[in-house]
Amino acid sequence: MMSNKRLVTVCVFITFCNVAALVLFFKFNAHERCVVTINEDQEVSAIVSNEFLSIGIDTSEIENYRKIDFTKSRFRKLAAALAPARLRIGGTMSERLIFTKEDQPTATCEACPKNNSKFLPFFLMTGKKWTEINEFCKATKMKLLFSINVMLRDAAGWNDQNAIELIQYSKHRKFHVDWQLGNEPNSFRHVFNVSISPHTLAHDFKHLRQILNRHGYKHSLLVGPDTTRPQEERPECLRYMIDFLSNGSHYINARSWHQYYLNSRTAKLEDFWKPETFDLLKTQLETMHDHTSKYANIPMWLSETSSSYGGGAPGLSNSFAASPLWLDKLGLAARYNVTTVIRQSFFGGNYSLIDSNLNPLPDWWVSVIYKKLVGNKVLYVNCQCSRFQRMYAHCASRKYTNDTTAITIFAINLEMAKAKFLLNGTALHGDNLSIDEYIISARSNNRYTKTVLLNGWPLYFESSLPDLEPNHIKYGNHISMPPYSIGFWVIKNTSIKVCK
Structure with missing residues (x-):
């Protein structure tokens, strides 16, 4: 029979072993x-395109000719690391851009229409700059998507002359370009104090499609209408998309819209990491899919998107703070069969992938690793x-x-x-x-x-x-x-x- 002393010793030993086992269990499984x-x-x-993760550069960035050097080797290397991809040139200032085939960067805009917004003057993009952009895309294996100015209008409607000049110039130089017409048309009243109805815009898209077909771009994509994200408090955003598609779905190759989570002026670090913020995109994707389901044969694109609108939140949208939102957006968009996601922006603003000294920022690294590892089958x-x-x-x-x-x-x-x-x-x-x-x-x-x-x-x-x-x-x-x-x-x- 075991003595009391030995019994106590055995009990202590067993207890110690049990405690040790629990410690190990919690250490490895807590x-x-x-x-x-x-x-x-x-x-x-779902299957997304090879250009699923793509990039944008705001039209405002090419207003200043010295802002971006598309010929610079390092700039090209940083872009090429994200190929294959699309490069979209678009944004609010696309409605201020006038093309001129003259290669004088000091040319003035005397022939530009009378400005209807004192805050947003018209500006010229020369043939030289347009050629630089296209040569950049060719060198980096990017497909160019360019937003044409739809606000060049007269009593008869959209004035197509500048668009034809740009398209003819591009075809003569054998540039490969896909096209858009207008940027966030549901917000024109707010930005330009001018409205273009969805029916009118659909007619303009039909007209542009005919121009492209006549001038050698029959096989180029036409993407639109680039409305803003659906919001409960602003039902007109979604309404514009639905009305446009009911009139213009036959003339587009992708139905496109823009998505942002936060207001750059008010966003805080905690906002970038709250599950509620992440869930906004899921709700918006479901809303857009549900209300445009009859057009499911037309691919859906997020043609401009980032963490916060208004140029990005300083110190947040271009830091690691925004990286989880970016990766989650790629995952969710692919799951909901969005075939192309264009990140605003590759360069420029506080949401850029690279800084003004051409150093990559966190989301550039996330994008490069995504491109390296992730296939297009979901x-x-x-x-x-x-x-x-x-x-x-x-x-x-x-x-x-x-x-x-x-x-x-x-x-x-x-x-x-x-x-x-x-x-x-x-x-x-x-x-x-x-x-x-x-x-x-x-x-x-x-x-x-x-x-x-x-x-x-x-x-x-x-x-x-x-x-x-x-x-x-x-x-x-x-x-x-x-x-x-x-x-x-x-x-x-x-x-x-x-x-x-």
């Missing part, structure tokens, strides 16, 4: 709140987690791996806590998985930073794109991400069939 399920028997839910992933973790799945980019079973999942963690995910589902086999991991984070969790870390190392662009090396994880069924971070994981050797 943050395992997320279960990720990906099954092998699924269909591709998969279904079930992520049982909190509102502060959001996850998406695609087939992996074939440029990254030849493994036809490889998938890429990407996620954001909006919490000041580590997030740990258990990989589950019939497509995933923990004993045979090979995972390439890319974690983007901020040093000391400083979300205002403009220098981000990849797997703990700061990212810099010297004269060329650095090697972006992953962490390699083998034979595991867990992935994790630190507080306030973004993660990409390429998972190989899955049982997915639809990526072949």
Whole structure:
């Protein structure tokens, strides 16, 4: 029979072991709140274009000829890293742009129409600048999308003469261009004190389509109407889109609209990281899809989009603070079959991807890594987690791996806590998985930073794109991400069939 002393000793030992086991359990599982399920028997839910992640430059940036040098080697390298993509030249000032084939950058705008807005004067874009833009696109493998001025109007309606001059000039030089007509027409009354009805704009689009067909651009895309995002408090925004499509759907190749989350003048850091802000886009996508479903055969584009309207919030829209919103937008847009997302902007404003010294900002790095890893086939992933973790799945980019079973999942963690995910589902086999991991984070969790870390190392662009090396994880069924971070994981050797 065991003595009391020995019994106490054994009890203490067992208690110690139990406590140790609990400590170990909580150490490795305390943050395992997320279960990720990906099954092998699924269909591709959407297929986005090769130019899905694209870029824009506001028309106002080319008003000053010295602002952007499209011939500069570093500028071209930074753009080429995002190819294939579209480059959209558009914005409010597209309604002030007058084309002249004269190559004198000092030319005046004496022939311009009388200005109807004292705040927004007309300006000239010369043939030389137009040629620079087109040569830039050719060199960087970008497809140019250009917004033509629809506010050149007379008693008969839209005056097409300047558009014809631009189109003829472009065809003569064999420029490859897709086109738009007007920018946010539902806001013309507010900006220019002039209104153009959806019916009238549809007629102008029909007329432009005929001009393009006659002048050698029969196969060019015509994209519109570029209305603002649907809002409950402003039903006229959505109404304009619906009325335009009912009159002009036969003349466009993509139905396009603009999306922003926040007001740049009032946005705070916390606004960029609230789940409620992220949910705005989901609601807007569902609203636009539901109300334009009869035109589902026409691809939907977000032809201008960023975190906050009004040029971007200083110190926020161009820092790591805005990166989760950008990646989540790419995930949500693809899930809802938006085939092209054009980021405002590549250069210029407080929401740019590169700064005035041509140094890449956090969202440029996020975009480059997205292009490197994410394919255009969208998969279904079930992520049982909190509102502060959001996850998406695609087939992996074939440029990254030849493994036809490889998938890429990407996620954001909006919490000041580590997030740990258990990989589950019939497509995933923990004993045979090979995972390439890319974690983007901020040093000391400083979300205002403009220098981000990849797997703990700061990212810099010297004269060329650095090697972006992953962490390699083998034979595991867990992935994790630190507080306030973004993660990409390429998972190989899955049982997915639809990526072949």
